[in-house]
Amino acid sequence: MTMTKYRLTRRSALGLLGGSALVAVPGARVSAQTLDKVSYQTNWRAQAEHGGFYLAAANGIYKKYGIDAEIRSGGPQQNPSQLLLGGRVDMIMSNSFEAIRYAQENIPFLASPRSSRTTRRF
Numbered sequence: 304m305t306m307t308k309y310r311l312t313r314r315s316a317l318g319l320l321g322g323s324a325l326v327a328v329p330g331a332r333v334s335a336q337t338l339d340k341v342s343y344q345t346n347w348r349a350q351a352e353h354g355g356f357y358l359a360a361a362n363g364i365y366k367k368y369g370i371d372a373e374i375r376s377g378g379p380q381q382n383p384s385q386l387l388l389g390g391r392v393d394m395i396m397s398n399s400f401e402a403i404r405y406a407q408e409n410i411p412f413l414a415s416p417r418s419s420r421t422t423r424r425f
Contacts, residue, residue: 338371344383346396348376353396 345353356374359365365372375392377383383395388410402414 338366338369340371340373341365341394342373342375342392344375344381344386344392344395345377346383346398348378 343356345356349357353374353376356372360372360374377396383392383397384401386392387395399414402412405412405414
């Protein structure tokens with residue numbers, strides 16, 4: 304019994320794969336995915352601890368997962384809690400004392416202890 308080896312060049316292998324991947328399907332509709340818009344307010348101006356949020360936005364990681372993220376820097380004249388409760392942002396970076404205060408006032412919210420993030424519930 305003899306074995307015959309088949310060798311494909313890289314170009315011909317890619318051609319075979321590309322040809323099979325580009326088969327048109329009659330009647331199929333192609334639609335763009337709409338991104339979910341989310342606004343996130345940091346607790347202060349851009350700092351090293353916020354770097355992951357900005358890096359994910361710059362590298363397109365949020366868009367890859369269907370999120371149109373707007374990251375807003377905090378500052379001395381901004382109150383993230385008021386912006387959250389007023390509906391101006393969807394999530395804020397805060398401390399656990401604000402979450403306790405929301406619970407005392409029976410304000411519907413969701414607190415994430417890992418990232419100190421507070422979100423209002425609709």
